[in-house]
Amino acid sequence: MPLNNIPIQIKSKISLGTLLPLLHEIRHALTRLLHQKEETAIDLRNFPLSQQDKQTLFQVLGKGEIQAELTALGRSLIWETRLPGLWVVEHYNSDEILLSQSLEITGIPSILTAPPEDIQQGLEQLQDWLKEEKIL
Amino acid sequence: MYTNLTTDNYLWNKRISRRHFIKFCTTIASLLALPPTMIPRIVHALETAPRLPVLWLSFQNCTGCSESFLRAHTSSVEELIFNQISLDYHHNLQAAAGETAEQILATARETHLGEYVLIVEGSLSLAHPGYSTTAGESEVEIFQRFAQDAKAIIAVGTCASFGGIPYALPNPTGAVSLPELVANKPLINVPGCPPIPVVITSILVHLITFGVFPEMDTLKRPVSFYGETVHKKCSRRQFFNDGLFAETFGDNGAKQGWCLFKLGCKGTLTHNACATIKWNESTSFPIESGHGCLGCAEPNFWDNGRFYRALTAATEPVILPYLGKANAINSTGQFLATATTFAGGIALTNEGETQFQPNLTLRLSRMVAIHGTIKVEPAHIGQAADLVVFAAYRPLFAPANLSPLYFLLDAKDNILPWNRENMIDLVPFRQTTLNAEQEVLMYEGQFIATGSLEVYFGYRLSEGTVVTNSKAIKIMITE
Structure with a gap:
């Protein structure tokens, strides 16, 4: 029987070296969110993470239940990690270039909630349309 | 609007x-x-x-x-x-x-x-x-x-x-x-x-x-x-830490993305955000693309050492070629015996060469330095003197019998024509009190025309004696 057919996979140990301080910061932030309702944002640009470090980080954090895509000034990808309350927010421009990448420790990232100004604008548009159609 | x-x-x-x-x-x-x-x-x-x-x-x-x-x-x-x-x-x-x-x-x-x-x-x-x-x-x-x-x-x-x-x-x-x-x-x-x-x-x-x-x-x-150096967030930083360096462009290390420090990278001294924000729509930045950082965001980057020499490389001693014993002529035109000797030459500075040579053929576009030193004879040490620099110039392809044109360098580094009839007409390049070893930094930059140059330098004492190199620095400048 060839070796590949043996149903055992050897997992390499993940090296957390430079990521450890970040993981501790996340741990503290989640504790504050839970007990003091205090939200935190961590800008990943401020950590000297190599491409490899980032891959490991996202591997460790995994993907949770919610993934959202925002289309404004290019795409933005927002997803909850497998740790509820820990979100990854990535902003891209219209050429798919990453502009910023941050971790948000919050119930829901603020960029996902509809801003009152936009609600107002949308409401006015609906009213205008209803008036034009002589419904209102 | x-x-x-x-x-x-x-x-x-x-x-x-x-x-x-x-x-x-x-x-x-x-x-x-x-x-x-x-x-x-x-x-x-x-x-x-x-x-x-x-x-x-x-x-x-x-x-x-x-x-x-x-x-x-x-x-x-x-x-x-x-x-x-x-x-x-x-x-x-x-x-x-x-x-x-x-x-x-x-x-x-x-x-x-x-x-x-x-x-x-x-x-x-x-x-x-x-x-x-x-x-x-x-x-x-x-x-x-x-x-x-x-x-x-x-x-x-x-x-x-x-x-x-x-x-x-x-x-x-x-x-x-x-x-x-x-x-x-x-x-x-x-x-x-x-x-x-x-x-x-x-x-x-x-x-x-x-x-x-x-x-x-x-x-x-x-x-x-x-606030931080390019090095701190460089994508090749791990190789620096591990002591893995490319030794030449295109060698195995360079191909594997090793650190470019030995090829003159100035990332360790340069403060900028190239490594994080990157260039060309965040595609890459110079070091990632295979060329060391030139340090362009720092003061005096153009003059601060050489682009392709490691920051830690020892400064090579500058050795100027020996130009032999001096010619000394007094104010009445008589040749005098002198113990003063000369050394000097020309070096290409584009690639940071400091190999000075007594004879050189080069293209007009090249950057050069012409330096000299004078070992002054004991009797002249401590005397006030004018340092002088002059050259005989001939255009390229000039007939052999055409006598050269003479030019001198004045105190503002201007190139002026000189008729060579009288050493008294020599405009001082610098004024100094002679040291035992007198340095003369004659010229740095590009030439302005093609042709051949024979460069002479030396000093004129206050009583009128002029001491110059007998063997000229010979330069041929081509297109």
């Missing part, structure tokens, strides 16, 4: 959603290393503030900084900043020319006295104002006229911030940087050749939001972009 509109109105007119706008503000806050709690403040300021009038002046520069800024805006967040500022004047971007352009500039200045932001690209010719003028007005005069009524000044690029290439030796125009001319105005430097465009955007947003420039270091650079 939208000059008098606030951004809020503008966004409304353009139907840009707030999420769109918040995303822009989030990106800028991240770049400026501002805490996320500042984002609402940026949003509020950009929404309510009237558009910021900006005047952009260009002096001794290659316009690469404008190019960098404008290329970026077409496809990234900078497109929005053009809605937040009113770029009222830019030498290279306006359709107007001549008096119309000057009128636009004057009107913009008068309309926004004390409110406009002055962005300056390039260094200014201070010592020789005639080298660069607009409508008869020198660069320094134009700059001072606009600087005195500016709200704040942004020096864009290494030339404006630190003098840059015009300032590099021998600095023929007497160029100076902006900080040397500005004493009583808020000024921020955005060095780089060219600078990273989003730095300019971020500074403008900070100015609109908080009314002041972001935190600066001692060289007046924004800390959030220039």
